Amino acid sequence: NLVLCSKGIPQTLAAFGLEGFLDGAGCKLVFYLHRVARGVSLSTTCLLSGFQAIKLCPSISRWMELQIRSPKCIVFYCFLCWVLHFMVNIPIAMYVTGPTNSKNMSMVFVYRYCSSHLSDILFSVTAVIYLFTDSMCLGPMVWTSGSMVLVLHRHKQRVQHIRSSSLSPRTSHETRATHTILILVSMFVSFHALASILSYQITQIHNPSHWLRSISVLLASGFPT
Numbered sequence: 324n325l326v327l328c329s330k331g332i333p334q335t336l337a338a339f340g341l342e343g344f345l346d347g348a349g350c351k352l353v354f355y356l357h358r359v360a361r362g363v364s365l366s367t368t369c370l371l372s373g374f375q376a377i378k379l380c381p382s383i384s385r386w387m388e389l390q391i392r393s394p395k396c397i398v399f400y401c402f403l404c405w406v407l408h409f410m411v412n413i414p415i416a417m418y419v420t421g422p423t424n425s426k427n428m429s430m431v432f433v434y435r436y437c438s439s440h441l442s443d444i445l446f447s448v449t450a451v452i453y454l455f456t457d458s459m460c461l462g463p464m465v466w467t468s469g470s471m472v473l474v475l476h477r478h479k480q481r482v483q484h485i486r487s488s489s490l491s492p493r494t495s496h497e498t499r500a501t502h503t504i505l506i507l508v509s510m511f512v513s514f515h516a517l518a519s520i521l522s523y524q525i526t527q528i529h530n531p532s533h534w535l536r537s538i539s540v541l542l543a544s545g546f547p548t
Contacts, residue, residue, distance in 0.1 A: 325356060325357075325360035326357060326360045326361050326364055326543075326544065326547045326548065327544055329353050329354075329357035329360060330357045330540060330543060330544060331544055332418040333353055334537070334540045338537070344421055345421060345437060346353040346421050347420045347421040347506065348541050349382035349421070350419050350420060350421050350437035350438075351415070351416045351419050351420075353437070354415050354416075354419045354437065355412055355415045355416045355419070358408070358412040358415050359405075359408045359409060359412050361543070362404075362407070362411065362412065362456060363401075363404050363408050364395055364547060365457065365460045365461075365515065366404040366407070366408070366460050367401055367404055368460075368464065368511065369460040369461075369463055369464045369467075370400055370404070371402070372398075372463075372464045372467045372468055372471075372508075373463060373464075373467050373530075374397070375467070375471060376467035376468075376470050379470075379471050379474050379475075380470060380471075380474055384509070406427070407456075408456075411452060411453075411456060414445070414449050417513050418439050418440055418445070419438070419439045420437065420438055420439065420440060420535050421437060421438070446463075446526070450523065453519075454519075457519060458517065459519055461511075461512055461515060461516070463512075463514060464508060464511065465508060468504050468507075468508040469504075471500075471504055472501050472504055472505065475497040475500055475504075476497070476501065478497055479495060479497040479498065510545070510546060511546055514543075514545040514546040515546065517542050518539060518542035518545070519538045521538065521542060522539055522543070525539055
């Protein structure tokens with residue numbers, strides 16, 4: 324909800340032609356909240372996938388059952404996610420400003436309703452940090468999802484001889500769970516990867532078109548929606 328509100332509402336207002344509805348402080352707050360919310364959403368979804376895989380895999384869940392059973396453990400990890408992304412996104416709050424009328428576009432990344440003054444070196448460092456944090460979430464999520472699919476497939480094979488005597492044509496629970504996992508992880512990785520790539524491309528274009536910015540917003544809001 325925070326991702327959708329912090330990105331969707333300002334973008335909708337800008338699409339209707341409203342200009343200057345955010346000052347410098349408003350731009351800092353909106354962009355900072357969006358980046359923090361996006362990062363926390365990414366991290367907690369990765370954590371959820373990890374906990375599901377641990378519960379589903381007997382070899383792992385035996386020695387981690389005591390640790391993951393405690394709600395304090397999950398709360399602690401979620402708290403760490405918030406703290407991490409509050410710290411990582413500090414450059415957003417520092418360098419995003421209100422709309423600019425400057426004609427010198429060499430050092431200014433202009434969005435539809437805000438702008439950002441970043442040097443090439445600082446921009447590269449920030450991009451590497453964001454790429455690293457996203458990869459640390461997307462990579463484990465793909466791995467844990469693949470592990471769950473493999474466990475479900477093996478379980479289905481083990482109980483196949485039991486179900487072979489049944490005349491029911493219904494799809495097995497393992498197959499439905501596998502399809503759900505594959506659809507969710509495919510949407511999750513695709514939306515985040517495409518949104519990140521397109522956002523980077525927009526910053527490299529001198530004057531990106533409105534439709535390109537709108538597509539970027541739609542991709543960024545795709546999975547939260």
